[in-house]
Amino acid sequence: MVMSSHSSFTVKTKTRAEIKLASEERIKNMGESAARPGDRRCLKDIEPRLFSDDGRPEQGGVVELYGPEGTGKTELLYHLICRCVLPKSAGGLELDVMFVDTDYSLDMFRLVSILDSRLNKALPKSSPSAGSDEEALLRSCLSRLLVVHCSSSAQLLLTLHFLENSFSSRPSLELLLIDSISAFYWLDRCEGGPSFSKQEEKLSKCSDLLSRLLRDYRITVFATCHSIRRVQTGLSSSASLSYSSDSDRSYLCRSWQRLVTHRLMCFRQEAANNTSDEAGSSIQQRIQQVFRVHCISSFSSSGSKPYKTNSFYVTDAGVEFTSV
Amino acid sequence: MVFLRADMCPGLDSDLVRDLRAADVKTVEDLVSSNLEDLAHRCSVSYKALYAIRRVLLAQHSAFPVSGADLYEELLSSTAIISTGNPSLDKLLDSGLYTGEITELSGGPGSGKSQVCFGVAVHVSLQLKQNVIYVDTTGGLSASRLLQMLRAQTCNVEEQMEALQRIRVCRLFDIFALLHCLHTLCSDSSSSSSVEGGAVAAAVAAGGGGVEGVSLQQASVSGGSVKAVIVDSVSAVISPLLGGNHTEAMSLMIQVAGILRTMAKDFNVAVLVTNHVTRNTSSSRSCGTDVQPGLGVSWSHIPRTRVLLERVEEAGTGIQPSVRSATLIKSSRQPCFLREEFDLRFWSQTKTSTSGKRKREESDS
Numbered sequence: 001m002v003m004s005s006h007s008s009f010t011v012k013t014k015t016r017a018e019i020k021l022a023s024e025e026r027i028k029n030m031g032e033s034a035a036r037p038g039d040r041r042c043l044k045d046i047e048p049r050l051f052s053d054d055g056r057p058e059q060g061g062v063v064e065l066y067g068p069e070g071t072g073k074t075e076l077l078y079h080l081i082c083r084c085v086l087p088k089s090a091g092g093l094e095l096d097v098m099f100v101d102t103d104y105s106l107d108m109f110r111l112v113s114i115l116d117s118r119l120n121k122a123l124p125k126s127s128p129s130a131g132s133d134e135e136a137l138l139r140s141c142l143s144r145l146l147v148v149h150c151s152s153s154a155q156l157l158l159t160l161h162f163l164e165n166s167f168s169s170r171p172s173l174e175l176l177l178i179d180s181i182s183a184f185y186w187l188d189r190c191e192g193g194p195s196f197s198k199q200e201e202k203l204s205k206c207s208d209l210l211s212r213l214l215r216d217y218r219i220t221v222f223a224t225c226h227s228i229r230r231v232q233t234g235l236s237s238s239a240s241l242s243y244s245s246d247s248d249r250s251y252l253c254r255s256w257q258r259l260v261t262h263r264l265m266c267f268r269q270e271a272a273n274n275t276s277d278e279a280g281s282s283i284q285q286r287i288q289q290v291f292r293v294h295c296i297s298s299f300s301s302s303g304s305k306p307y308k309t310n311s312f313y314v315t316d317a318g319v320e321f322t323s324v
Numbered sequence: 325m326v327f328l329r330a331d332m333c334p335g336l337d338s339d340l341v342r343d344l345r346a347a348d349v350k351t352v353e354d355l356v357s358s359n360l361e362d363l364a365h366r367c368s369v370s371y372k373a374l375y376a377i378r379r380v381l382l383a384q385h386s387a388f389p390v391s392g393a394d395l396y397e398e399l400l401s402s403t404a405i406i407s408t409g410n411p412s413l414d415k416l417l418d419s420g421l422y423t424g425e426i427t428e429l430s431g432g433p434g435s436g437k438s439q440v441c442f443g444v445a446v447h448v449s450l451q452l453k454q455n456v457i458y459v460d461t462t463g464g465l466s467a468s469r470l471l472q473m474l475r476a477q478t479c480n481v482e483e484q485m486e487a488l489q490r491i492r493v494c495r496l497f498d499i500f501a502l503l504h505c506l507h508t509l510c511s512d513s514s515s516s517s518s519v520e521g522g523a524v525a526a527a528v529a530a531g532g533g534g535v536e537g538v539s540l541q542q543a544s545v546s547g548g549s550v551k552a553v554i555v556d557s558v559s560a561v562i563s564p565l566l567g568g569n570h571t572e573a574m575s576l577m578i579q580v581a582g583i584l585r586t587m588a589k590d591f592n593v594a595v596l597v598t599n600h601v602t603r604n605t606s607s608s609r610s611c612g613t614d615v616q617p618g619l620g621v622s623w624s625h626i627p628r629t630r631v632l633l634e635r636v637e638e639a640g641t642g643i644q645p646s647v648r649s650a651t652l653i654k655s656s657r658q659p660c661f662l663r664e665e666f667d668l669r670f671w672s673q674t675k676t677s678t679s680g681k682r683k684r685e686e687s688d689s
Binding site for chain 2: 018068069070074085098099103104105107108109110111112139140142143144145146147148149150151154155157158159161162163166180183184186187189190191202205209226227228229289314
């Protein structure tokens with residue numbers, strides 16, 4: 001038995017429903033002047049350092065970020081959000097992003113501080129009185145981000161249906177982030193009882209719907225997936241070849257697995273004391289945590305399965321890749 | 325899963341619900357994902373009517389996207405950082421416990437988890453004058469220890485009693501009681517009928533009692549608001565399940581996590597939970613220590629901030645009985661593996677030092 005936590009808020013939701021219907025109209029009106037959804041640009045260049053040259057995500061691609069806790073999955077999502085919502089003058093793509101937060105893991109303050117430092121880096125202060133401009137610029141970046149919280153897989157399914165309106169009416173909304181797609185895995189497993197197809201019903205319905213949205217609106221999806229077993233990662237770099245070990249195989253339903261075009265496996269590397277090789281620079285003395293991310297694309301133009309590995313560390317300004 | 329009922333939205337009458345049921349459309353999800361043209365034909369209603377129903381039901385039951393700018397604005401005005409009262413811990417946690425988040429303390433027996441919880445509870449109730457919900461699942465809450473901490477900070481008996489009143493205790497020992505307690509806390513005040521207020525501290529001293537049936541809203545009404553919910557310990561009720569039916573245990577664990585997160589976010593409280601530790605078996609000594617928080621991988625995604633508490637042993641002087649080290653092992657704000665040492669006696673220090681600190685704070689503000 002699963003007590004749905006939102007059932008106790010029915011009084012609240014009923015009044016909210018009216019607001020939602022009104023805002024649905026508003027969102028529609030916003031996009032009326034804009035072009036048709038077919039005109040969406042390709043997000044191939046969202047982060048070239050993550051993908052191999054012939055294996056970048058096409059329109060309609062689904063990238064799964066897979067890894068245990070504390071391996072930088074959400075941090076990578078912040079990086080992607082920043083890349084999309086920053087203005088072109090600051091090296092961004094000026095696109096809208098929908099963030100589906102099922103884990104309540106979005107730390108808005110962290111995101112704002114990353115955005116802030118990137119804005120500052122890209123647009124050097126022209127005058128001391130530019131403070132309010134910066135504030136306005138930050139707001140305009142943030143308004144390109146839409147956040148929605150879900151607390152059950154049923155709600156996730158309904159919300160994806162609801163979001164179809166947003167996708168059809170806002171052509172600049174090209175990226176859908178889901179953090180995380182596996183949040184309700186155990187709840188669904190238990191709720192479904194002994195029948196396996198019943199256990200996977202919700203997520204496969206979500207996947208089917210997503211696949212239709214991907215086809216119709218040419219959006220790109222990045223979704224995180226938690227590992228559910230303790231991964232025995234060899235920490236030495238020599239063990240880096242054992243990526244597709246048994247414990248890393250996806251455990252989510254088949255229709256989701258079929259959707260996924262790229263898998264980014266996230267690891268935490270042994271903390272490296274890289275103070276010596278950058279001596280004299282402003283690198284702090286503290287131990288720098290290095291994260292490793294390994295990308296496997298399921299198909300490419302050349303037919304082979306391209307892969308790419310990159311490392312990054314996390315600074316106040318977000319993700320910094322160690323190689324290009 | 326929401327079943328279709330006759331009174332859910334305009335246009336959905338009992339006849340239509342029956343027809344839909346006959347067409348194997350029982351829940352809102354079924355209706356939303358089905359082909360409406362087909363369904364309209366089978367239930368002999370107009371497509372337009374069905375479409376309108378679908379639209380209203382979707383708006384009622386789906387989550388609502390919020391603009392990032394609005395969300396940030398809302399968070400700026402609502403987020404509070406609750407000091408733990410201990411400067412070293414505050415430094416580690418980037419000035420304290422954040423409302424809307426789950427913070428976890430993990431550590432072995434005697435590593436000071438409960439003592440830190442007591443300290444936080446006392447600090448929030450006495451210094452910040454806010455209410456605290458203390459869910460005690462181990463029977464380890466000692467009212468006399470709370471009083472001892474309070475006496476060290478104020479000698480005014482009235483203040484001490486007021487502070488004790490602000491700490492509401494739920495004493496429970498299994499996961500279903502925990503879920504019930506958390507659901508009650510989250511429910512609307514109108515739905516639960518219970519006694520307002522009540523001297524919980526006295527009840528605890530008498531060895532029983534709790535806050536059965538008090539919702540967070542009600543607890544907030546009676547002077548000050550609830551700013552902190554402490555669950556000490558969350559692993560005590562979850563870990564006994566883990567040996568049994570795996571799926572069920574995981575599901576219950578995620579339910580606890582879900583309601584804690586909803587509570588933290590919707591009611592804007594800081595949630596502090598404690599967890600036990602397990603010894604690392606593999607070579608994955610990523611924490612730099614040989615222990616890691618318990619409850620496994622699925623739980624590890626739940627707290628946003630995790631702190632590992634350990635005893636401190638020094639080579640020369642041997643074990644220092646009251647000094648503990650705290651290591652930050654997960655955080656979205658601070659670099660991980662920051663380490664601070666602090667003294668558990670801090671919260672029960674004599675009044676002179678704390679009042680000095682208070683004076684400093686006053687002069688700062």
